[in-house]
Amino acid sequence: MAIYFNKPFVTGKEFEYMKDIINTQGKLCGDGVYTQKCHTFLEKKLNCKKALLTHSCTAALEMAAILIDIQPGDEIIMPSFTFVSTANAFVLRGGTPVFVDIRPDTKNINEDLIEAAITERTKAIVPVHYAGVSCNMDKIMEIARRYNLLVVEDAAQALGSRYRGKHLGTIGDIGCFSFHETKNVVSGEGGAIVINNDRYAERAEFIREKGTNRSKFFRGQVDKYTWIDIGSSYLPSDIIAAFLYSQLENTDKINSKRLHIWNEYDNFLKQYDDIIYRPHCPDDCSHNAHMYYVLFKTMQERADFINFMKENNISTPFHYIPLHSSPAGEKYCRVAGDMKETNKISNTLVRLPMFYELNDEEMYVLKSKISFYMQKNRIRFKNQDCNLLF
Numbered sequence: 001m002a003i004y005f006n007k008p009f010v011t012g013k014e015f016e017y018m019k020d021i022i023n024t025q026g027k028l029c030g031d032g033v034y035t036q037k038c039h040t041f042l043e044k045k046l047n048c049k050k051a052l053l054t055h056s057c058t059a060a061l062e063m064a065a066i067l068i069d070i071q072p073g074d075e076i077i078m079p080s081f082t083f084v085s086t087a088n089a090f091v092l093r094g095g096t097p098v099f100v101d102i103r104p105d106t107k108n109i110n111e112d113l114i115e116a117a118i119t120e121r122t123k124a125i126v127p128v129h130y131a132g133v134s135c136n137m138d139k140i141m142e143i144a145r146r147y148n149l150l151v152v153e154d155a156a157q158a159l160g161s162r163y164r165g166k167h168l169g170t171i172g173d174i175g176c177f178s179f180h181e182t183k184n185v186v187s188g189e190g191g192a193i194v195i196n197n198d199r200y201a202e203r204a205e206f207i208r209e210k211g212t213n214r215s216k217f218f219r220g221q222v223d224k225y226t227w228i229d230i231g232s233s234y235l236p237s238d239i240i241a242a243f244l245y246s247q248l249e250n251t252d253k254i255n256s257k258r259l260h261i262w263n264e265y266d267n268f269l270k271q272y273d274d275i276i277y278r279p280h281c282p283d284d285c286s287h288n289a290h291m292y293y294v295l296f297k298t299m300q301e302r303a304d305f306i307n308f309m310k311e312n313n314i315s316t317p318f319h320y321i322p323l324h325s326s327p328a329g330e331k332y333c334r335v336a337g338d339m340k341e342t343n344k345i346s347n348t349l350v351r352l353p354m355f356y357e358l359n360d361e362e363m364y365v366l367k368s369k370i371s372f373y374m375q376k377n378r379i380r381f382k383n384q385d386c387n388l389l390f
């Protein structure tokens with residue numbers, strides 16, 4: 001039996017809604033009936049003023065960079081331990097991402113290091129809610145207010161997660177979500193931008209529709225539509241929205257199933273706390289179980305574990321190559337302070353299989369392979385010179 005790291009799934013009504021589009025709605029392009037349903041659903045669910053579907057979180061981040069008017073030379077503070085799109089979206093506008101180290105517990109940007117990275121050119125902070133666990137948003141919003149900076153939340157992994165009761169993605173000026181097939185709620189490729197600052201609400205529609213006021217035209221607010229701003233095509237087809245709508249309706253069901261799997265892993269792995277490090281979620285956050293990961297003490301220990309799992313047909317990938325040490329990161333970005341935690345964590349973190357349909361049989365196999373491995377290596381790992389971590 002092979003156990004994949006991730007597996008696409010449907011929740012029930014995806015195909016029914018897609019057929020409905022083709023048979024009765026007669027409109028396959030973007031901003032149709034199902035796109036509207038998704039917008040309304042997200043606005044209610046997240047309790048936010050405006051949500052717009054995009055074809056990816058990458059697109060939502062690019063829209064955010066245009067919306068906050070990033071100009072060549074502007075600096076944007078973010079972690080290096082993230083997916084490329086977080087930085088790339090701002091580099092495309094000529095901005096310079098400035099990397100700040102992460103916290104060893106949550107792997108999120110270390111809020112205590114942000115102020116030291118602020119310069120005259122700083123325009124925004126981009127907190128990334130890693131594994132669906134919130135950054136310290138009170139502190140980040142307080143710094144942003146004090147220095148007059150904008151906040152764009154990369155909430156790609158965080159649909160349904162909260163910080164002090166508020167949904168992630170709705171706290172900063174703008175929030176960006178992903179529905180890529182590796183996330184909790186999926187449509188293959190997909191995303192959404194959430195506008196929390198009214199200042200950006202109207203312009204977001206123009207940018208998403210090739211720089212035109214077509215959305216206003218559809219609402220009957222103007223009698224013809226025209227090119228009025230820069231923009232691109234950032235909206236998904238209504239077929240994608242139809243698929244997504246069924247998934248969105250099941251957000252809570254998906255997240256609670258994942259949370260069940262997450263807790264199974266966590267309770268089981270407690271017994272190995274002497275040799276590995278488990279994820280941490282601060283008390284003021286509730287997370288959506290986007291990811292289960294563990295950290296080994298050294299890079300070699302991680303490599304040995306991944307190889308053992310691979311021999312047993314179990315896929316356990318790692319990420320990220322820190323952006324500051326990637327070729328494009330070296331060229332377009334800079335670091336503020338050292339990247340000690342980022343480097344350590346990216347060398348020792350491994351992700352365990354996590355998907356909606358992970359079943360009891362698979363969990364049983366996972367647990368038995370992991371225990372066999374941990375017990376066999378416990379003494380060796382315990383005696384390991386562990387100056388790399390902890």
Ligand SMILES: *Cc1c(COP(=O)(O)O)cnc(C)c1O
Pocket residue numbers: 055056057058059082083085086128154156157177178179180189190191
């Ligand atoms: C997945 C992810 C993205 C990109 O999402 P896409 O929808 O694939 O463009 C951006 N940032 C983070 C933190 C992610 O995990």
